[in-house]
Amino acid sequence: MTSFRIAAAAVIVVAGALSAQAVQAQSSGVHRTDLQRHDLSAPGWEALQVRVDIDPGVTAPNHRHPGEEIIYVLEGALQYQLEGQAPVTLKAGDVLFVPAGVPHSAKNVGTVNGSELATYIVEKGKPLVEPVP
Template identity: 65%
Template structure:
């Protein structure tokens, strides 16, 4: 009996550690994220996170926001960005976009091939990186 209780406790502990990481690794269908870098900054309480995000043709990453700034560099393809309060803008490989803290935005791959961006985030440590907005 003691062995099964200890085993159950170990299982719950492992799940509580692994489940949040698995959830954060999930991607929306048609988008693929790869974390490239994560480091604490000299600015107390903040970190940088850098992701490569690939978006399949015709796919839209839904409205979302971040708890800090995002700098987007388009690596390949053509993406249409919609930022709250601004007209849509189309960016191609080599273009850069700055998204201020908390601004709701989305991106649509308007090309015929996979588009990719390099997203660099300056965010508070421990906060969820993305909040989907309905």
């Protein structure tokens, strides 16, 4: 019974930490909505689709992913900065490929909501987003 209580307490602590991270991301003007997640036929890899909404004037800070990100801009004007490349501004209907591990940021440079559909092909079990200073 003691092992069960320890495991239950660990689950509560982890859930609380994840909730705090989600609240922090949501309150910063970057809003993520997980749409789907599936294992791939390649062992150890998964695909995720996420809608990312960015409030006007807000920047999603520099970060990287443990795999590729394929971006389709749904609305607004988003400026992407990939490490080692010139910034590029995309509008609804434009696409962008972000190679695995490449630090990048996104800024809503418009006056309305900026939104993208992000499809990730990533290593399973690793954090999806890693902040980069």
